[in-house]
Every structure is written in C-alpha cells, then in structure tokens.
Amino acid sequence: MEIIIQPDPAAASRLAARVIARLVRARPDAVLGLATGSTPLLLYRELIRLHQAGELDFRHVRTFNLDEYIGLAPDHPQSYHSFMWVNLFSHINIDPQNIRIPDGLASDIPAFCERYEDQIRAVGGIDLQVLGIGTDGHVGFNEPTSSLTSRTRIKTLTEQTRRDNARFFGSEANVPHHVITMGVGTVMDARECLLLAFGPAKAAAIAAAVEGPLSAMNPASMLQMHRVVKVFLDEPAATSLQRAAYYRWVYENKPEWQRL
Ligand code: GLP
Numbered sequence: 001m002e003i004i005i006q007p008d009p010a011a012a013s014r015l016a017a018r019v020i021a022r023l024v025r026a027r028p029d030a031v032l033g034l035a036t037g038s039t040p041l042l043l044y045r046e047l048i049r050l051h052q053a054g055e056l057d058f059r060h061v062r063t064f065n066l067d068e069y070i071g072l073a074p075d076h077p078q079s080y081h082s083f084m085w086v087n088l089f090s091h092i093n094i095d096p097q098n099i100r101i102p103d104g105l106a107s108d109i110p111a112f113c114e115r116y117e118d119q120i121r122a123v124g125g126i127d128l129q130v131l132g133i134g135t136d137g138h139v140g141f142n143e144p145t146s147s148l149t150s151r152t153r154i155k156t157l158t159e160q161t162r163r164d165n166a167r168f169f170g171s172e173a174n175v176p177h178h179v180i181t182m183g184v185g186t187v188m189d190a191r192e193c194l195l196l197a198f199g200p201a202k203a204a205a206i207a208a209a210v211e212g213p214l215s216a217m218n219p220a221s222m223l224q225m226h227r228v229v230k231v232f233l234d235e236p237a238a239t240s241l242q243r244a245a246y247y248r249w250v251y252e253n254k255p256e257w258q259r260l
Pocket of ligand 1: 035036037038039040066067131132133134135139140141161165
C-alpha cells in the first residue's frame with residue numbers, strides 16, 4: 001500500500017486524477033471501476049476539467065460501477081445511475097454503451113450479479129478501481145463480516161451505513177436496506193486500486209484498513225493483500241495512522257521516475 005497524505009481533498013483528488021489520466025492516455029480503452037458517494041466528487045470534477053481542456057479522451061473507456069441500491073429506478077435522483085450521470089458521465093465523451101452500473105431493478109438478482117461478473121471478465125478485467133470507504137470500513141457496499149473473497153451479490157446495509165447515507169435521502173427511513181455490490185474478491189481482481197478518504201469521520205476506518213489486522217470486520221483491510229493500492233488521504237483522515245511520518249517521508253522522497 002502506498003499512503004499519500006495531502007493537505008486537503010482537492011490536492012489528493014488532483015493526484016488521483018493524474019493516475020487515472022496517465023492510464024487512459026496509455027490505454028485509451030482502459031476499464032475503470034468507479035465509485036459513488038461524496039468522496040470521489042472532486043476526482044470526477046478534475047477528470048471533467050481535464051477532458052474539457054482537451055487533455056483526456058474517454059471515447060473508448062469502459063466503466064463498471066461498484067454498487068447500486070435495490071429498488072431504485074435508474075432515473076431516481078438518489079440512484080447511483082443518476083449520481084454517475086450528474087457528476088461525471090454527462091460531462092465527458094464516454095460512449096453510453098461502455099457504461100455498466102448494477103441494475104437496482106433486476107428481477108433475478110443472482111442471475112444479474114453473475115452476468116455482471118461475466119461482463120467484467122469479458123473485457124479482460126478492471127484496470128483501475130476507484131474506492132471510497134464507509135465509516136465502518138466498507139468498500140463498495142461490502143459491510144463488515146462480508147466474505148473477503150465475495151463476488152457481486154446482494155447485501156443488506158448496516159444501520160450505520162443507512163444513517164451515514166440518510167443525508168442524501170432526506171431521512172434514514174427512505175434509505176433502501178438492500179443493495180447490489182461488487183464483492184471484495186471482485187475489487188481484489190482489479191489490477192490497481194485507488195482508495196480515497198477525506199475528513200475526520202474516516203480516520204478510524206482508514207487506520208483499521210491500513211494498519212489494523214486483516215479482518216472481515218473492516219473489509220477495506222483486505223486491500224493489504226492487493227499488490228497495487230494507492231491510498232489518498234487528507235490530513236483529518238490520516239490522524240489515526242501510527243506511521244504517518246513514515247508515509248510522508250516515503251512520498252516526499254520518491255525517485256523522480258516514480259512520482260505521480
Ligand atoms: C457509500 C458507497 C461507497 C462509498 C461509501 C462512503 O455508501 N456505497 O462506495 O465509498 O459509502 O461514502 P462517502 O464518500 O459519501 O463518505
């Protein structure tokens with residue numbers, strides 16, 4: 001894991017966008033795994049800026065989203081379909097045919113999930129997966145005690161996650177209980193992962209994910225087993241890390257060829 005601590009979310013998001021831009025320039029039909037939530041908003045804004053400046057072409061890029069609420073139609077304002085169109089897709093030149101987001105209205109959920117895994121495999125796997133983290137350590141919607149080898153499937157949200165996401169729905173009562181999410185194993189198959197976390201509410205989950213024991217109680221901790229993970233933090237999200245000074249030194253002293 002490479003831990004990159006930046007003064008604020010904007011600086012961290014710019015660096016993360018640079019990693020994605022570099023990949024897409026090297027491989028115009030790259031397969032990106034995308035996340036929702038408030039965390040990747042600045043990253044998406046930066047990707048949009050690069051595109052609008054003529055520096056990034058998404059024409060051949062393929063995307064798979066991590067998750068979706070069950071029961072929400074794609075045009076529901078709180079669906080992750082809507083989120084992705086409002087915050088990224090409608091501002092870049094991606095081909096709608098190349099976008100995959102789990103279908104919250106799928107009638108046969110297990111069959112849908114199996115097909116989603118097949119579709120990821122059919123394009124040769126995900127090159128780079130963007131991840132946020134829940135305050136309980138979830139990635140995608142893999143809540144604590146999720147199997148660390150799980151694949152795309154239905155999950156039930158914890159009370160904590162429903163409370164955290166209530167701000168988007170007006171009240172907690174409106175937050176769906178069930179979701180479709182890529183599994184931890186699905187995420188682990190991506191060739192590279194970028195995990196972003198900002199703000200003091202993420203500090204404990206990040207410390208457990210990065211420095212804690214590998215545990216299904218913090219599904220993000222499974223990323224310790226991944227070969228290529230970059231963790232982008234702002235200062236408040238980094239406050240509970242024991243080895244922050246070491247991570248800072250490593251980052252500041254990277255050899256020129258390794259810089260972001
Ligand atoms: C959401 C999403 C996750 C996201 C996390 C954190 O429920 N399913 O993909 O990383 O919870 O959300 P936020 O970025 O808004 O803090």
